[in-house]
Amino acid sequence: MARVELKNIEKVYEGGVKAVHGANVVIEDQEFVVFVGPSGCGKSTTLRMVAGLEDISSGDLLIDGERVNDLPPKNRNIAMVFQNYALYPHMTVYENMAFGLRIRKLPDAEIDSRVRAAAKILSIEMLLDRKPKALSGGQRQRVAVGRAIVRNPKVFLFDEPLSNLDAKLRVQMRTEIAKLHHRLKATMIYVTHDQVEAMTMGDKIVVMKDGLIQQIGSPLLLYDHPANKFVAGFIGSPPMNFLEGVIEGGTPLRVKGEGFSFAVAPEHRDSLAAHVGKTVSIGIRPEHMMIAPREQEDNVINAHITVIEELGAEAHIYMSRAADDSENLIARVDQRHGYKMDDTVKITPEASAVRYFDGETGRALLGVIGPIRMSSRRQAE
Numbered sequence: 503m504a505r506v507e508l509k510n511i512e513k514v515y516e517g518g519v520k521a522v523h524g525a526n527v528v529i530e531d532q533e534f535v536v537f538v539g540p541s542g543c544g545k546s547t548t549l550r551m552v553a554g555l556e557d558i559s560s561g562d563l564l565i566d567g568e569r570v571n572d573l574p575p576k577n578r579n580i581a582m583v584f585q586n587y588a589l590y591p592h593m594t595v596y597e598n599m600a601f602g603l604r605i606r607k608l609p610d611a612e613i614d615s616r617v618r619a620a621a622k623i624l625s626i627e628m629l630l631d632r633k634p635k636a637l638s639g640g641q642r643q644r645v646a647v648g649r650a651i652v653r654n655p656k657v658f659l660f661d662e663p664l665s666n667l668d669a670k671l672r673v674q675m676r677t678e679i680a681k682l683h684h685r686l687k688a689t690m691i692y693v694t695h696d697q698v699e700a701m702t703m704g705d706k707i708v709v710m711k712d713g714l715i716q717q718i719g720s721p722l723l724l725y726d727h728p729a730n731k732f733v734a735g736f737i738g739s740p741p742m743n744f745l746e747g748v749i750e751g752g753t754p755l756r757v758k759g760e761g762f763s764f765a766v767a768p769e770h771r772d773s774l775a776a777h778v779g780k781t782v783s784i785g786i787r788p789e790h791m792m793i794a795p796r797e798q799e800d801n802v803i804n805a806h807i808t809v810i811e812e813l814g815a816e817a818h819i820y821m822s823r824a825a826d827d828s829e830n831l832i833a834r835v836d837q838r839h840g841y842k843m844d845d846t847v848k849i850t851p852e853a854s855a856v857r858y859f860d861g862e863t864g865r866a867l868l869g870v871i872g873p874i875r876m877s878s879r880r881q882a883e
């Protein structure tokens with residue numbers, strides 16, 4: 503049982519680099535929380551402060567309500583899995599897993615039963631006598647996780663644990679860690695720069711940039727209702743399309759940009775009415791870029807196809823806008839799309855799924871307005 507709470511946590515490194523600005527996060531008991539953001543955003547620093555490997559400059563770190571800022575790492579009942587696995591090369595897998603328990607002077611029988619139980623969970627029983635150099639990357643990864651499991655910690659911390667693995671193994675280990683979380687019912691904090699890992703693994707995601715938390719929420723909340731343009735562009739693959747436009751008054755409201763104009767969905771009217779005449783960033787996810795019938799004149803963005811990526815079940819169509827050749831737009835369409843390179847197309851956005859951001863600050867202009875609805879036309883496709 504462990505609930506971890508970060509209250510106004512800050513980190514200023516010697517020399518004055520402020521790596522984390524006033525982080526406030528609650529990690530509930532048994533929750534899987536992922537910190538994600540580009541390199542240098544402060545996520546490892548945050549994790550290392552939780553582990554006790556880095557001093558906290560100010561703020562409070564609570565585990566189950568107890569302030570642990572000054573508790574040394576070994577007394578925090580936390581286990582960390584590092585990116586480079588940090589295995590002892592001269593020790594067998596068994597000894598690597600047992601080492602931390604031997605230091606704690608646990609009885610041999612207890613150590614043996616814990617190591618074997620963890621090895622079973624991770625399917626590495628047959629590797630216990632090997633040395634790390636005789637293991638594949640994925641197997642080393644498992645041993646590193648095993649070493650954390652045997653300690654039976656209150657909280658597991660993972661610092662980019664999959665980044666040294668090849669793409670296929672990464673996907674496999676992703677599901678294994680998710681299963682492990684389900685099985686151990688432990689509190690887990692996971693750091694990655696990979697938004698796909700964050701989306702697929704996290705119960706809750708904390709998005710960071712430049713030492714500042716941008717948004718905290720479930721994967722779908724972040725995907726459907728990003729708090730700002732940064733989160734909108736960072737979460738989602740292929741990424742959200744952005745266009746610049748100006749909100750025009752009238753009924754319906756319209757948004758107009760270089761070479762396009764389309765109607766604002768009625769449910770967005772109240773949020774956008776105060777922004778008439780202002781420049782906004784318009785965000786459209788690739789799956790909400792619908793290809794309109796050729797004869798449609800209104801509510802379209804004219805574009806021509808520059809690349810088609812066939813992925814089997816779906817295709818990604820890359821386009822340049824007629825009005826601005828430098829801009830790339832991406833639409834995600836069904837495999838039976840029937841388009842080819844250099845075709846000209848008309849894109850009509852799924853109005854209720856369009857997101858709007860302040861042209862200057864990037865702040866989201868729509869509140870949280872419930873799940874995104876698809877038009878009947880799209881559903882029928």
Ligand code: ADP
Nearest residue numbers: 515516519521540541542543544545546547548
């Ligand atoms: P991330 O894990 O998101 O890549 P880090 O937490 O490692 O980011 O780093 C956050 C910021 O703190 C970066 O600007 C980095 O250069 C700086 N930083 C990290 N470690 C130290 C250190 N020991 N001394 C000074 N600055 C550091």
